[in-house]
Amino acid sequence: MDFTPTEEQAAARDLAARIFGDLSTHERLTAAGTGSDAELWKALCEAGLPAAVEDIGLIGLVLLLEEQGRTTAQVPFAASCVYGLLAVSAHGSEEQRERLLPAIGDGTVVVTGALPEAAVRVGGSGELSGVVPVVPWLRDATHVLVADEEHGLWLVRTVDARCDPVELTAPWSAGRLTLDATPGEPLGGSLGERQGGPEAAxxxxxxxxxxxxxxxxxxxxxxxxxxxxxxxxxxxxxxxxxxxxxxxxxxxxxxxxxxxxxxxxxxxxxxxxxxxxxxxxxxxxxxxxxxxxxxxxxxxxxxxxxxxxxxxxxxxxxxxxxxxxxxxxxxxxxxxxxxxxxxxxxxxxxxxxxxxx
The missing domain is CATH 1.20.140.10 (Butyryl-CoA Dehydrogenase, subunit A, domain 3)
Known part of the structure; x- marks a missing residue:
């Protein structure tokens, strides 16, 4: 195995280091309090770094997240890339990839994940119910990826759910997610395909x-x-x-x-x-x-x-x-x-x- 970054991975890492180093300063972090830095998130998206993860892979993302960690930059970079871009890229349907990946890449869609804290119940028409006490970066998210009792994955729009602020040890803009007959979108296919037996499971x-x-x-x-x-x-x-x-x-x-x-x-x-x-x-x-x-x-x-x-x-x-x-x-x-x-x-x-x- 060879962990030497490719030219593209090294370039993305160096760009991330510059942006985080310039904008995630002690003064800006102090001003942000427990919230996220919207200006920094905008700069990262305009530089094309979230979108680049689809090409530079998980090891490229790890390199970028190292740079975020060095400065403790308060942006939903890890969550949106993992639960959004990589999850949809690997397991979304063709329609979901075409619709969501560009928006995740430019930051207009922000995804976080409620895995593996709790499973939600699925009704006959695909409505979701359940409570996840803590979801990191939920207050920044437009969508949240949840798992049902059989570990099927669903995307839920946060505007359709109840999201109450929760403060954590670290300032991760977390929230409590409450689903009450909330509409959900199965990741990778329709509800019928999701309920299609052992192969689908x-x-x-x-x-x-x-x-x-x-x-x-x-x-x-x-x-x-x-x-x-x-x-x-x-x-x-x-x-x-x-x-x-x-x-x-x-x-x-x-x-x-x-x-x-x-x-x-x-x-x-x-x-x-x-x-x-x-x-x-x-x-x-x-x-x-x-x-x-x-x-x-x-x-x-x-x-x-x-x-x-x-x-x-x-x-x-x-x-x-x-x-x-x-x-x-x-x-x-x-x-x-x-x-x-x-x-x-x-x-x-x-x-x-x-x-x-």
């Missing part, structure tokens, strides 16, 4: 598994960026902060803590790259996605704590930029699932003989 399960594994991989990549940003801030601080006439970075304990955080960050990155590469190559990658999620959850928790600790008393300042990395790291830890839960699911796949080669 198997196709629905395959789509659900792919979208969930894609999400785990992408959000692990986002965590790699969050952790890289936290480590970079800690390195800068300990190199410039002096104690008894010497930089903190010269102390062995500080060096060891920073080195451990760096190695954890690299483990998150390489496992996310491997899972993304396997999906792009058409290989089985479910267990690789779970492995990336485990590293992102367990190691990510350690890294963002280390980033705060290495800032000493400054790390306790809620207004310090490193605190955002801490909040994002803990939110991603919770979103991906605690380490023991992920390991249990991974073990079950291996026992059932579904592990990838």
């Amino acid at each position: 198997a196709a629905g399960q395959e789509a659900y598994d792919d979208v969930l594994a894609t999400a785990r991989t992408a959000f692990a990549g986002l965590q790699a960026g969050v952790c890289a940003g936290s480590v970079a801030r800690a390195v800068d601080y300990t190199n410039t902060r002096e104690q008894f006439g010497r930089p903190l970075a010269t102390k062995q304990g500080v060096q060891l803590r920073a080195a451990d955080a760096y190695m954890d960050t690299e483990a998150i990155r390489v496992t996310a790259y491997e899972a993304a590469w396997r999906r792009d190559e058409g290989l089985e990658y479910a267990t690789h996605a779970l492995t990336a999620a485990w590293w992102a959850s367990e190691a990510g928790h350690r890294v963002v704590h280390a980033g705060q600790h290495l800032h000493g008393g400054m790390g306790a300042d809620l207004d310090h930029p490193v605190h955002r990395h801490f909040l994002w790291g803990r939110q991603l830890d919770a979103y991906l699932g605690c380490g023991s839960e992920v390991l249990q699911e991974l073990g079950a796949l291996i026992v059932d003989g579904e592990g990838d080669a």
Whole structure:
């Protein structure tokens, strides 16, 4: 396997780095509060970055999300690309692809996902009912991807549902989704096709598994960026902060803590790259996605704590930029699932003989 970016992937990554670096500043993040940055989202869409994901693949998206994570940019980039562009591209009908992909690419349609927190019930005419307590970026979304009790995927317009604001650890513009006989659109076909027996059910399960594994991989990549940003801030601080006439970075304990955080960050990155590469190559990658999620959850928790600790008393300042990395790291830890839960699911796949080669 070769994780070297293609020319197109490298160009998209570099462009994303410039846009995030220029616009996702401490001052703008402070002004945004717990909401998203509409101007930054517009700039990303005008630059063609969400649309580019269809061509640069999941590993290209992971590269872009690393850049978002480094700056903790408050935009629904990960959600709309995973639950919208990649999901519709891979599993939508031809009509859905023609109608939705251009709009997702230019940002006029924003999709988020309610997987796998809860399943919704489907009525005989395709109406959906159920409650999802927390959906990230729901307040920014025009559509939300939900799963029914048999893991069939549905697109719901947020204007047809009840969406109540919810505040999370990280400022992800989240909401509570309530569906009450809400109309839904089956991803990939008509209601009749969705209710078409075992073959249709198997196709629905395959789509659900792919979208969930894609999400785990992408959000692990986002965590790699969050952790890289936290480590970079800690390195800068300990190199410039002096104690008894010497930089903190010269102390062995500080060096060891920073080195451990760096190695954890690299483990998150390489496992996310491997899972993304396997999906792009058409290989089985479910267990690789779970492995990336485990590293992102367990190691990510350690890294963002280390980033705060290495800032000493400054790390306790809620207004310090490193605190955002801490909040994002803990939110991603919770979103991906605690380490023991992920390991249990991974073990079950291996026992059932579904592990990838």
